[in-house]
Amino acid sequence: MAKFKKIFLGTMIVTISSQFYIDILLSDFRITCAIIALGLFLYLNEDINPIIMGITVSFSTYIWRTIIHFLTYGFDAKIIGAYTPEIFFYIVYGILFWKFIHKRSLFRVNLNLFFLMTTFCDFTSNIVEISIRIIYYNHKFYFNIITFLLLVALIRSSAVWIILTILKYYKMLILKSEHEKRYRKLLWLTMILKSEMYWMDKNMDKIEKVMTNSYKLFEDIRDGRNSDNWASSSVKIASDVHEIKKEYELVLRGVQEITNNRYKDNGMYFKDIISILEEKMQNEIKYKNLHVKISVERGHDFYTDKHYQLMSIFRNLLMNAFEAIDESKGTLDIKLIHKSLKSEHLFKVIDNGKGISKEDIEFIFSPGFSTKIDYETGYINRGLGLSLVKDVVENHFKGYIEVESSLGSGTSFSIYIPNNEIEVSK
Known part of the structure; x- marks a missing residue:
């Protein structure tokens, strides 16, 4: 329609x-x-x-x-x-x-x-x-009509070119103004986040103390020592945990304030989301010195007020693909494909990386699960990216996600989101 x-x-x-x-x-x-x-x-x-x-x-x-x-x-x-x-x-x-x-x-x-x-x-x-x-x-x-028609074509095309050039620079001025507003907003939000991070950092010391006191109490109970202090130690640990919980509730409230309606942008067109995503991912590739090539196939454009959630989904899937580089294949090829179906949008992220084994594929959306382990440094990926993607797709967009993969053949994630859950009128 x-x-x-x-x-x-x-x-x-x-x-x-x-x-x-x-x-x-x-x-x-x-x-x-x-x-x-x-x-x-x-x-x-x-x-x-x-x-x-x-x-x-x-x-x-x-x-x-x-x-x-x-x-x-x-x-x-x-x-x-x-x-x-x-x-x-x-x-x-x-x-x-x-x-x-x-x-x-x-x-x-x-x-x-x-x-x-x-x-x-x-x-x-x-x-x-x-x-x-x-x-x-x-x-x-x-005979002179050929020259005349060529001149007319040049004049009419010049008119189109001039109008589009004016529109282009007008959009650039508007975009610059919007970027300045967003930058000021970003500075304000960064200040708020830093204050919340201070409380989180402060609580880390408290958590370490609670863990130390808890283990000491465990040793005392195991060895039957200082039984007169068991009750008071338990109450002290419970009291400390309660204080930490209260402070984290304040932190959570502060973060929620950042993301409530007062700070929300109205929305973005999908092509702008992809443009920002490509730029940031290219910066990530350059920073990490990765041999990765990203190609994008975009269907028809649409306007959405859930641009942050979409960006989070794509970023996590792309970052997950970055970690699947198979050095024996050389460059990792990643495709982000968007198709507009009859009643839903299809987003596919396909890579030619290491792939996922049949044994692991059923656990990849579980929080904390990860196959990315650096055996030299002992670093283990947090394993939260795909879990977050699945949660946002299913609970926020009322969609679903499918995955196809095998070792050595790469991986393909397909996300289906209903039109009425993602598209809004500007």
Whole structure:
């Protein structure tokens, strides 16, 4: 339904803009502003199929132009055929845009390349329309029309380029302003977290003392010593544990205050989440000097107010994959794939690392379980990442997670999240 509304709105805008035109040498052949509107619409709405858009626009402008002619000059059967070649212009433009621009992210990132390709699409589509008029409608051919059409294509594509460049820099200004706000907020939140970390660090000494006193009491009871002090020692340990619990409740309250509605961002688009994730993971790869290559395949964009949870899921899965490097294979290849299904989103994280044995795979989501052990340093991974991922997916998103793996063949995690649990209107 959302796509249908977009197509309908875009078609109306392009159709209306087609009424701004100039007539040239051939009868019934117009140079309009519609292609400027169509190029902008297709660039800004990459989830819309250009071929479908080209077809809807072609018939909409044809019908609109015919109605305007009938209302102005009265009924004329010849006009029905005279305006038909214009249909092919928009259809050809849609096909060329789909073929050369739609699925190529390079042309969306580099506006100069986009300018060149839209010029080509515009010029070629006009050549097709002119050819139909000359071959089937016996219109006279003028040599200077080729130069004129190329000039028109350059002018219209330049208009698209200028508008997109202005939008790009406008977005950069808005983004800079948002980043400044988030940076100030981050400084404030960091200050709060540091104060909470002070209490946590202070409690570590208390916990060590409680553990020492508890073990001493255990030894006394085991050896039958100082029996007169058993009761008082037990009460002292219980009292100390209660004090630690109270202080940790204060810490928890402080952390919860940081994450409540007062500090929440409204939300983010999925493409921005992925952009931030890629940047941070590349920094992690560089910092740890890892031989890792990450590739991303993203489906249609959406807006969500659960961006922190999504980022946490992807980060933990990617960090888990980093630790699965099989040095005998050289570079670790990781793919993050997003697909929009009928009623849910599918996110897959696939790596070609060491893989997981059949014996271990049923325990990987258990808190504390880990197969990552450094036998030289004795360091053991905390084993909380995958447990956290499963908990967030199932309890926060009402989704589910699947895993496929075998030793030496890599691992694939598939996460399914219902649309209504992740998508919100901006």
